[in-house]
Every structure is written in C-alpha cells, then in structure tokens.
Amino acid sequence: KERILEVENLTVAFKTYGGSVQAVRGTDFYLDKGETLAIVGESGCGKTVTAKAIMGLLPIDNTTIGNENSKIMFNGRNLIKLTEGELADLRGKEISMIFQDPMTSLNPTMRIGEQIAESVLIHNQISKEKAKEIAIKMLKLVQIPNPEERYKQYPFEFSGGMRQRVMIAIALACDPKILIADEPTTALDVTIQAQIMKLINELKKDLDTGVILVTHDLGVVAGAADRIIVMYAGKIVESGRTEDIFYNLKHPYTYALLQSVPKLTKDTSKKLYSLQGTPPDLIDPPKGCGFAPRCDFAMKICSIKTPEKTTFAEGHEAYCWLHHEKANTQGVPELILT
Numbered sequence: 458k459e460r461i462l463e464v465e466n467l468t469v470a471f472k473t474y475g476g477s478v479q480a481v482r483g484t485d486f487y488l489d490k491g492e493t494l495a496i497v498g499e500s501g502c503g504k505t506v507t508a509k510a511i512m513g514l515l516p517i518d519n520t521t522i523g524n525e526n527s528k529i530m531f532n533g534r535n536l537i538k539l540t541e542g543e544l545a546d547l548r549g550k551e552i553s554m555i556f557q558d559p560m561t562s563l564n565p566t567m568r569i570g571e572q573i574a575e576s577v578l579i580h581n582q583i584s585k586e587k588a589k590e591i592a593i594k595m596l597k598l599v600q601i602p603n604p605e606e607r608y609k610q611y612p613f614e615f616s617g618g619m620r621q622r623v624m625i626a627i628a629l630a631c632d633p634k635i636l637i638a639d640e641p642t643t644a645l646d647v648t649i650q651a652q653i654m655k656l657i658n659e660l661k662k663d664l665d666t667g668v669i670l671v672t673h674d675l676g677v678v679a680g681a682a683d684r685i686i687v688m689y690a691g692k693i694v695e696s697g698r699t700e701d702i703f704y705n706l707k708h709p710y711t712y713a714l715l716q717s718v719p720k721l722t723k724d725t726s727k728k729l730y731s732l733q734g735t736p737p738d739l740i741d742p743p744k745g746c747g748f749a750p751r752c753d754f755a756m757k758i759c760s761i762k763t764p765e766k767t768t769f770a771e772g773h774e775a776y777c778w779l780h781h782e783k784a785n786t787q788g789v790p791e792l793i794l795t
C-alpha cells in the first residue's frame with residue numbers, strides 16, 4: 458500500500474483569554490492510498506482540529522501548529538511548513554473536505570452544477586464547457602438522477618441527503634488524493650446516513666482516494682472504516698484495525714464509546730449507556746491519563762504519569778496503565794511505578 462499521509466507528533470494550541478488550550482497534544486498516524494481511517498471521539502477531543510490542521514484550515518492568528526519535531530508529510534512536503542498560498546493550491550485539488558452541514562457549505566444563490574464546475578475551474582485550466590461536462594459526470598457519479606436537469610437547480614431544490622451528495626461531488630471533482638469527511642452524516646437521518654456512507658465507500662474504491670472520516674459516533678464507522686483512531690483530550694488513546702477496536706478493544710474509553718452505540722436488541726429494558734463526567738480542561742491538561750477522573754479502572758499511577766504505549770497486534774496500540782505488566786487487573790490496583 459502506498460502511504461499518502463504521515464503525521465508525526467502533531468500539536469495544536471489556541472491562545473484564549475483564559476490561557477493556551479492544548480487542543481492536540483502529540484499525535485502520530487498515517488493514511489494509505491484507498492483506505493478509510495476514522496478518527497473518533499467526543500466533541501473537544503481534537504479530532505476536527507487534527508483534520509483542519511491537515512487542510513491548513515486553522516486560524517493563523519493565535520494558533521500554534523506543531524513544534525520542531527512535528528510533521529504532516531504529504532507528497533514529500535511538510536504541510537506545517539507551507540505558506541497559506543501553497544496550502545490554498547493543495548486544498549480542493551489534492552486534499553478535499555466535506556462538512557456536517559451541506560446547506561451552509563453551498564451557495565444558496567448559485568446553481569448546483571455551476572458550483573461543482575467552479576470548483577473544477579479554480580484548479581484546472583480548462584474551458585467552461587469542459588468544466589460543465591465534468592460537473593454533470595460528477596452528479597452522475599454521486600448517483601443524482603437526471604443530472605443534466607439537476608445541474609440547473611438551486612440548493613433549496615435538493616433534499617439534505619442530495620445536498621451532501623453534491624458536496625461529495627464538489628470534493629471529488631478534482632480527483633484529490635485525500636478526502637476528509639468531518640461528521641458527514643450527523644445532520645441526516647439514519648437511512649440517508651447509511652446511503653451516504655455507502656456512497657463514500659464506493660467512490661473511495663473506484664477513485665482510490667484515501668478517506669479520513671471524523672466522527673463522534675462509532676456506530677457510523679463500523680461498516681465504513683478500515684482503521685480507527687480513538688482520541689481523548691487531545692491524544693490518541695487507542696488505534697487499530699476496525700475489527701480490533703470493535704472486537705478486541707483495550708482502552709476503557711473505547712469501551713465507553715462502544716457502550717454508547719445503540720444496538721439492535723429485543724431487550725428494550727436496557728438503557729443506552731452514557732459516559733458520566735466531562736473531558737478535562739485542556740488549558741491545564743492533566744499530568745497522567747486524561748481519562749482518569751471518568752475511568753472505572755483508574756489506579757494511582759493514572760493521575761501521576763502519562764500511560765505508555767502497549768502494542769497488541771500490528772497497528773493495534775493503546776495507551777493505558779492497565780496493560781502494564783505490574784498492573785493488578787484482578788481488583789483495584791494500588792500501582793505506583795517509579
């Protein structure tokens with residue numbers, strides 16, 4: 458598999474009146490051609506900030522991206538070091554993004570087809586006729602019926618699911634190497650959600666695009682992702698192949714996330730699990746494991762020292778003291794490592 462993106466020790470901090478918010482605190486991950494990587498976690502865990510850092514979409518003022526050891530390597534270039542102009546050239550052409558709410562991303566006063574054609578014209582020196590041809594081809598590709606007719610219509614004439622299909626058409630019109638989808642189905646109802654995820658997956662296979670799927674909902678990624686990264690309080694707490702995360706998870710936070718996914722069961726007496734408490738304040742991030750105040754398995758060491766990485770299988774890793782050889786997993790361990 459060809460590696461198309463490699464992120465090393467990514468950090469992002471925002472200056473606020475209250476202090477510096479450490480939104481991303483050193484993440485490492487990669488993306489291969491044609492695979493879907495899901496980044497999952499609660500709001501504020503750093504998943505969207507990570508995605509926006511890759512796109513160069515974070516505000517320049519008051520934001521510090523990376524340190525001397527940080528890299529976002531794409532096509533042999535470190536994206537952290539690029540100028541705004543160089544990033545603008547990549548955006549939409551090499552790396553595209555779709556967002557949660559397609560209505561606010563589309564221009565309500567412009568015909569759908571022209572919006573797709575425009576995105577092609579920005580990055581390619583082609584005629585308007587050729588751009589129109591590509592736009593109609595893209596409408597077909599995202600399975601919008603009567604594309605020639607639909608080309609002339611306005612966003613209000615499209616349903617929510619159709620508008621998201623248009624956003625996917627715009628994002629893929631320039632044949633990008635990476636598609637970042639940030640909560641692409643959250644604003645849609647469940648049936649349409651499934652259709653959109655199916656469409657993204659089919660197109661990814663046809664076009665060999667790498668997809669980064671950002672979501673708070675582990676349920677959405679089950680049939681869609683090849684690998685999953687679970688983030689909490691600005692850090693990766695577990696990563697692995699989708700089957701590792703669903704059937705052999707190793708981190709209490711992954712467990713909590715999975716428990717809150719609704720299941721098809723006849724037993725309606727069971728209430729949906731909801732994780733108590735709130736994530737830590739990232740202006741003053743915790744010393745040890747960020748999940749400690751909410752974790753049923755927390756030990757003394759957990760709030761003192763950052764958990765080390767344990768590798769369970771190729772690519773399946775978790776950061777949790779429970780997997781340390783000295784941890785007493787029989788009861789509530791009093792573990793202090795020196």
Ligand code: SF4
Pocket residue numbers: 708709710746747748749750752753754755756759764776777778779
């Ligand atoms: Fe829980 Fe400790 Fe593991 Fe953190 S390191 S998840 S607090 S057991």
